[in-house]
Amino acid sequence: MNEAFPPVARLAGAVKHYDRLAALDGVDIMLHRGELLALLGPNGAGKSTSISLLLGLVRPDAGCAELFGMDPQRIEARRRIGVMLQSANLPPTLRVGEMLRLTASYYPDPRPLAESAELAGIGDLLKRPYGKLSGGQQRRVQFALALCGRPELLFLDEPTVGMDIDARQKLWAAMRALIAEGCSVVLTTHYLEEAEALAQRVVVLGHGRVLSEGSVDELRAKVALTRIRCVSDLDAEAVAHWPQVASASSIDGRLQVATAAAEHVVRRLLDTDPALRELEVQRAGLAEAFTELTRAPTLQEAA
Numbered sequence: 001m002n003e004a005f006p007p008v009a010r011l012a013g014a015v016k017h018y019d020r021l022a023a024l025d026g027v028d029i030m031l032h033r034g035e036l037l038a039l040l041g042p043n044g045a046g047k048s049t050s051i052s053l054l055l056g057l058v059r060p061d062a063g064c065a066e067l068f069g070m071d072p073q074r075i076e077a078r079r080r081i082g083v084m085l086q087s088a089n090l091p092p093t094l095r096v097g098e099m100l101r102l103t104a105s106y107y108p109d110p111r112p113l114a115e116s117a118e119l120a121g122i123g124d125l126l127k128r129p130y131g132k133l134s135g136g137q138q139r140r141v142q143f144a145l146a147l148c149g150r151p152e153l154l155f156l157d158e159p160t161v162g163m164d165i166d167a168r169q170k171l172w173a174a175m176r177a178l179i180a181e182g183c184s185v186v187l188t189t190h191y192l193e194e195a196e197a198l199a200q201r202v203v204v205l206g207h208g209r210v211l212s213e214g215s216v217d218e219l220r221a222k223v224a225l226t227r228i229r230c231v232s233d234l235d236a237e238a239v240a241h242w243p244q245v246a247s248a249s250s251i252d253g254r255l256q257v258a259t260a261a262a263e264h265v266v267r268r269l270l271d272t273d274p275a276l277r278e279l280e281v282q283r284a285g286l287a288e289a290f291t292e293l294t295r296a297p298t299l300q301e302a303a
């Protein structure tokens with residue numbers, strides 16, 4: 001399906017320096033229609049700078065940033081996007097319903113107010129002044145404002161920070177509904193389970209560069225770690241030095257081992273400790289893959 005449409009957003013060879021610091025150092029990112037792309041990376045990796053370039057808030061020193069094949073500052077491009085940034089400066093005395101109505105009026109084909117409120121789970125907040133809401137409620141209102149214009153592309157910068165579990169799950173459901181409508185989403189998050197649950201594609205940034213890109217499964221396969229847990233008297237520190245063991249630790253009396261050669265390590269564990277019990281072997285999640293990927297440059301530097 002994707003091939004039939006041009007990319008909705010694109011960074012090509014994007015470079016952005018702040019004084020001598022390279023916030024972005026030649027970043028390529030491509031987003032297709034109906035796709036949720038998760039931008040991951042440790043603090044300072046360049047996620048927000050990438051979003052700022054795509055929004056036209058910051059200009060690249062080299063390379064280019066495009067929305068729908070256009071300069072992101074063009075009004076024709078801006079009318080097709082919705083944005084929820086990490087902080088929002090909204091008038092505290094305005095009621096939520098008024099805010100939604102006003103924001104929707106800037107768009108050519110907005111959603112009906114009730115639909116936006118329903119998607120963001122703020123139906124009961126419409127008459128409340130924005131400034132009187134809790135942090136999590138304000139985040140939901142910001143989400144409603146981002147989607148009320150029926151955008152083709154939604155930028156969500158750490159949208160679920162400060163939300164309780166129920167609100168977070170509702171927002172996940174809303175994101176899925178929007179994707180099903182054909183909306184594209186750029187999501188930055190530090191909650192890896194969020195990327196794991198929602199993203200078709202993940203880009204991992206580190207030190208202003210793309211460290212890795214692919215589906216959640218592809219990223220996992222790249223580091224291909226398996227987690228082994230068991231109850232054993234073996235010394236975790238000694239096991240950590242075995243060949244093909246990436247890491248080993250003792251957590252709550254359980255030995256936990258990460259390895260790319262599960263069969264080999266399981267065999268050695270059983271041979272070395274015949275009393276070993278409660279053996280569990282599980283494919284590593286995105287969290288382990290992410291840690292491994294973002295650690296890689298440091299290891300190379302050290303070599």
Ligand SMILES: Nc1ncnc2c1ncn2[C@@H]1O[C@H](COP(=O)(O)OP(=O)(O)OP(=O)(O)O)[C@@H](O)[C@H]1O
Pocket residue numbers: 018021022023041042043044045046047048049050
């Ligand atoms: N306006 C600015 N002036 C100077 N340096 C900046 C500016 N904006 C970002 N930086 C620097 O650029 C680098 C990338 O920052 P960026 O905000 O893009 O990272 P991030 O991946 O979004 O981090 P976080 O997860 O903490 O939000 C950081 O080293 C940051 O200090």
